[in-house]
Amino acid sequence: MRIKFAYDKNKDLEIEIPDRNLLSIAHARFPDPVHDPVAELKRSLSNPIASLKLSEMVDGHEKVAIVVTxxxxxxxxxxxxxxxxxxxxxxxVRKENIYFLIALGTHRPMTHGEIEQKLGKRIANEYAVYNHDCRNDLVDLGCSSxxxxxxxxxxxxxxxxxxTVGVIEPHLFxxxxxxxxxxxxxxxGMETIGSTHSLKVLSDPRTKLGVIENNIFREFLNEMAERVKVDFTVNLVxxxxxxxxxxxSGHPIKSFESAVKFTRSCVEVPVPEVADVVISCPGYPKSVNLYQATRAANTVVLGPRPVVKESGVILIPARCEDGLGDENYYRLMSSFASFEELKDRLFTRGFAFGEHKAYILTRILSYASIVMSDCEIEDAILKKIFLSKISTLQEGIDQILKKNPRAKFLVMPNGVNTIPRLEG
Known part of the structure; x- marks a missing residue:
């Protein structure tokens, strides 16, 4: 079978896999987009889930914070x-009583021009807009349970x-x-972000991509939301x-759960059995650097259940024209002479803030190999962090079939936003 999928901003890849070797093509399936987005948003705001309407929740004298990504x-x-x-x-509510907060986490502040692009020139210039600072101007609410x-x-x-406003999509933690x-x-604050992106959280078996039930990280988010007293959320799919x-829109927890139920029906795709090889394409813009492109392996191994066999192969076609991306993970991983030494360091001693990507990649590599294809990063650089490279995706497929003519392939045209679920 010939399969075509988006590889770069302006380029598709076409591959051929014999029908007998193709296990499945797992692709997120969304309904058609709404014809009138404004009407859909107004419908959602007018019919909030388990909540009063915003207009019934506020009066003219109250201060209102709108939090955006x-x-x-x-x-x-x-x-x-x-x-x-x-x-x-x-x-x-008067204009002077409304302000916007940019939810930066640990990212750099947005410039005024970027805020204009994000919120529009009218809002950026007529309303107060503040960049979050994870190190200053914080309130201590104690500790979670x-x-x-x-x-x-x-x-x-x-x-x-x-x-708060956000988008519902698969998330690793x-x-x-x-x-x-x-x-x-x-x-x-930095202390909160660091502690929830730690070995304690990421190594917990309850922390899973695509799973919100009994998830230690999600439980923290819900508990903190109650402590903060979040009033209203708008969740977009x-x-x-x-x-x-x-x-x-509506209640911070219940509207989110409704949105997740809907999103699951779009992005969670059944697959019949584990594959020998998974081709997981990150697609543009995730394909621009290695940090983002290797997220295509997350859903293969770190989802509800791995869909590649242990010691199997994950093929990731990504140009990576911008190189490594954030280099903290590369600096740490490349400092070890052997993969076993790297595993021992990360799995027993943990990692510093900003190094969680190294832990995630090492967990995946402990289970399956990652082979990059159609990639501009040099082989020697990839080898330093225990990744492999093949010139083209088709060449990788052909080499695998030459070694194992019965190999089964699972293809994920959008590997970052598709969650494959094993049937049964």
Whole structure:
């Protein structure tokens, strides 16, 4: 069978796998995007889940904080923000009592120009907009029941009404992103972010991609949201082209759970059995650097159950024209002469803040090999972090079939946002 999928911004890859060797093609299936996104958002705001409408929740004298994601995420921010403002002003809230908080987490501050692109020029210039600082101006809310420190943005806590906007998509720690994560990570202090991105959390068997039930990280987010007293969330489900499929607004937890239930029906795909080889394509823009491109292996091994055989192969076609991406993981992994030494260091002694990517990659490599294809990064650089490289994806397929003519292939055209689930 010939299979074609997006590889780069302006280029597709076409491969051929014999029918007898093709186990399945696992691809997220979204409904058609809504014809009128504004109408869908208004419907969601007018029919909130387990919550009062925003206009019934506020009065003209209260301070309102609207929390939005930063430039690394797209959430229809200008459109959603304008509709939220319309709702708030209808309830009598004055412009000077509304402000926006950019949920940066540990990322750099956004420039005024970037904020204009994110929220639109009108909002950026007529309303107060603040970049979060994870090291300063924080409020200490104590610790969670699991012992995680809860430090959060001071301006958020000064608001009488707290609104957050996010996108629902698979997430390695939280099961699915969106909901209160925008606040509980995006507006958290460095100590909070570091402790929840630690060996304790990532090695916990309850921390799984695509799983929100009994997930230690998600439980922390929900507990912190209650401590912070988040009032209202807007959760968007976007397809692979970033077009709106559905919106879920209302109660911070219950609206999120409804959104996840819907998203699961789109991105979680049944596969009949584990494969010898999984071809997982990150697609553009995840393909621009190695840090992002290797996320295509996460859903293969770290989802509900691995879908590649132990000691199997994960093939990732990605150009990686921008190189390694964040280099903290590479610096750490390449400092070890052997993979066993690296495993011992990360699995027993843990890792510093910002090094969790090294731990994730090492966990995957402990289970299966990662082979990059159609990649601009030199072989010698990849070998230093225990990855392999083949010139083209088709060459990789042909070599595997030459060694094992009965090898079974699972193909994931959008490996980052598709969660394969073993049947039975």
């Amino acid at each position: 930063d430039m690394t995420r797209y959430a229809m921010d200008e459109t959603v923000s304008e509709l939220l403002l319309e709702e708030l002003h209808r309830a009598g 699991a012992g995680f420190p809860m430090k959060v943005n001071r301006k958020l806590m000064e608001a009488d009404v707290k609104i 939280a099961g699915y992103s969106g909901g209160v994560k925008t606040i509980c990570v995006g507006l958290a 976007l397809n692979e082209e970033k077009r709106l499929v559905a919106a879920f």
